[in-house]
Amino acid sequence: MRRGSRAVMAVCAVALLAGCASQQKHDGIGLDRDTGLPGEASFTVTPDGAWSGFGGPRALYHEGEHRRTYVTWVNSVGDLRVLYFDHDTGEKVKKTLREGFETDDRAAPALVMRSDDRLAIFYSGFRGRWLLHRTATRREDISVWGFESDVGPYPSASLGYSRAVPVQLSDEDGRFYVFWRGAGFATYFRVSDNRVNWTEPARFIYEEGAHPDVTVTSDGVSRIHFAMTSGSSGDGRSGSIYYARYESGSVVRADGARIADVDALPFAPSACDLVYDASLTGTPARTWDVADGPDGNPVIVYATFPSEEDHVYWYARWNGTRWENRELTHAGSWFASGRPGSRYVDTHLSGGITLDHSDPSSVYLSREIDGVFEIERWVTDDLGETWSVDAITSNSRWNNVQPVVPRNHGPDGPTLLWMNGSYSDHIEFMTSLRMK
Numbered sequence: 001m002r003r004g005s006r007a008v009m010a011v012c013a014v015a016l017l018a019g020c021a022s023q024q025k026h027d028g029i030g031l032d033r034d035t036g037l038p039g040e041a042s043f044t045v046t047p048d049g050a051w052s053g054f055g056g057p058r059a060l061y062h063e064g065e066h067r068r069t070y071v072t073w074v075n076s077v078g079d080l081r082v083l084y085f086d087h088d089t090g091e092k093v094k095k096t097l098r099e100g101f102e103t104d105d106r107a108a109p110a111l112v113m114r115s116d117d118r119l120a121i122f123y124s125g126f127r128g129r130w131l132l133h134r135t136a137t138r139r140e141d142i143s144v145w146g147f148e149s150d151v152g153p154y155p156s157a158s159l160g161y162s163r164a165v166p167v168q169l170s171d172e173d174g175r176f177y178v179f180w181r182g183a184g185f186a187t188y189f190r191v192s193d194n195r196v197n198w199t200e201p202a203r204f205i206y207e208e209g210a211h212p213d214v215t216v217t218s219d220g221v222s223r224i225h226f227a228m229t230s231g232s233s234g235d236g237r238s239g240s241i242y243y244a245r246y247e248s249g250s251v252v253r254a255d256g257a258r259i260a261d262v263d264a265l266p267f268a269p270s271a272c273d274l275v276y277d278a279s280l281t282g283t284p285a286r287t288w289d290v291a292d293g294p295d296g297n298p299v300i301v302y303a304t305f306p307s308e309e310d311h312v313y314w315y316a317r318w319n320g321t322r323w324e325n326r327e328l329t330h331a332g333s334w335f336a337s338g339r340p341g342s343r344y345v346d347t348h349l350s351g352g353i354t355l356d357h358s359d360p361s362s363v364y365l366s367r368e369i370d371g372v373f374e375i376e377r378w379v380t381d382d383l384g385e386t387w388s389v390d391a392i393t394s395n396s397r398w399n400n401v402q403p404v405v406p407r408n409h410g411p412d413g414p415t416l417l418w419m420n421g422s423y424s425d426h427i428e429f430m431t432s433l434r435m436k
Contacts, residue, residue, distance in 0.1 A: 036374070036391035039400040039420040045083060045433040046094070049073035050419055051108035051402065052426065053288065053352045054215065055163035059406035059417055062113045066140050069406050069414050070119055072111055073433055078103040080123055082142050085435070087412060095142045097121065097134065105426050112166045115174050120195070122178060124161035126426070129153055131161040131180065133195065151178060151190050151198045171222040179204060185211025186266065187226075203266035212269055215287040217357070223247050227290035227300045230269045230278075239284025241276035241302050241316070242269040243323075254298055254318040275300060275316050275323045285314075286348055291357045293317050295383065299360045301328075301353045308347040309333040313365055315384050326384045328353075332368020335401050336423050345425060352402040356415070364392070364403040364416055373399040375418055392436060398422060400434070 109123040186206035351366025421431035
C-alpha cells in the first residue's frame with residue numbers, strides 16, 4: 001500500500017466505467033482482477049474532492065421534470081461544492097456553496113431532496129458551533145440558493161456539531177430531523193416542521209464513559225435506522241454492534257419491541273438489539289451502513305479489527321427472529337497513511353463498505369489488493385449465504401476508497417461514486433471523486 005505519498009495525483013483522461021464483466025461465486029481464494037478498469041480510467045466527477053464515510057447522504061438521485069444525480073463534497077482548500085449529473089442530456093453542472101469553509105473531509109455537506117423538488121443541504125465544520133443549511137430556490141436546480149440559515153448554536157464549547165445526518169419523513173407531513181455527534185460523544189437531534197423553528201438540542205443516544213459510533217439512515221417515509229457500537233472501536237472499549245430504529249414516535253428493536261418513546265430519551269446502545277458481541281470474540285467493530293433489506297428486514301454492514309493491519313467486513317441481517325452475521329472478506333489494513341503523532345490518525349478507518357439502499361442485496365466495498373485499495377460489488381440472491389463478486393476497479397495506481405451509492409438511484413446509474421488518490425488524513429488529501 002502506498003503510504004505517505006504526497007506526489008500530485010495524475011488525473012487521467014476520463015472514460016465512463018464500463019460494465020464489470022463476469023461474476024463468480026466467492027470462494028475465499030481470490031478474483032480475476034482484470035475484470036475491472038483502473039480507478040483512474042473511470043468518469044471524473046471532480047479532480048479535487050473528498051468526504052467522510054460517516055454522516056451524509058453525499059449523493060442522491062431524483063426524478064421529476066429531469067432525471068438527475070446530485071453530489072456534494074469538500075475540496076482540498078475547504079470549498080463546499082455541489083454537482084448534478086443529468087442522465088438524459090449528459091450535462092454536468094457544479095456550484096460552489098461556500099469558499100474556504102473548512103479543510104476537513106468531515107465538513108462535506110449532506111443532502112435532502114424536499115417534497116417540493118428543491119434540494120436542501122446541511123453542513124458544519126468538524127465539531128462546529130453552528131449547523132447550517134441552505135435550500136435551492138428552483139426546483140431540481142443548483143444554480144441559485146437561498147440565504148444560509150442555521151438550526152441554532154450548539155451550547156457546548158468543547159464539542160459541537162459533527163457527522164450531521166438530515167432526514168425528512170413524508171409520513172410525518174415532511175417533518176425534518178437532524179442527528180449529529182455532540183458533547184459527551186452522544187448522538188443529539190433537533191426537529192423542525194418548517195426548517196425555521198427547531199427544537200432545542202436533545203440527547204438521542206448516550207452511553208456514559210464511552211463514545212459510540214452511530215450510523216443513521218432513513219427510508220424517507222416513516223423509518224430512521226440506527227446502527228451503533230457500544231463504545232468507540234478506536235479507544236479500546238468493547239466495540240459491539242447494536243441496532244434500533246425510530247418509527248411512529250418510538251424507538252424500537254428489529255422485532256418492534258419498544259425501547260423508548262421520544263419523550264423519554266436518551267437510550268443506551270445496550271438497550272437495543274445486540275447484533276455482534278465483541279465480548280465473545282475480543283475483537284472490536286465499527287458500523288458502516290444500515291438499511292431495509294430486500295425482505296423488509298434491516299441489514300447492517302460493519303468491520304471488525306483482529307489487528308490494525310487486518311480489517312474484516314461483515315454482513316448482518318435480521319431474519320425475523322434473530323440477527324445473522326456473515327463474514328464477507330478481509331479488507332486489508334487501514335487505508336490512510338497518517339502522520340506520526342497526528343490526532344487525526346484512525347487505524348480503524350477501513351477502505352469503506354456500503355449498502356445499495358435501493359437493493360441491499362448489493363454491497364460495495366473497498367479492500368486492499370496487491371498493496372492498493374480496489375472497489376468490488378458483492379451481490380447475494382439468498383439473503384447472504386452465497387455471494388457473486390464483480391471487480392469495479394483493478395490494477396489502479398491510487399487507492400479507491402469510501403464508496404458511496406446515490407440514494408434512490410435509477411436502474412441506469414450512476415450507481416456508485418468513490419474517492420481515488422492520495423489520502424493522509426481528514427485534513428490532508430489529494431483525491432478525485434470518480435463515478436460508475
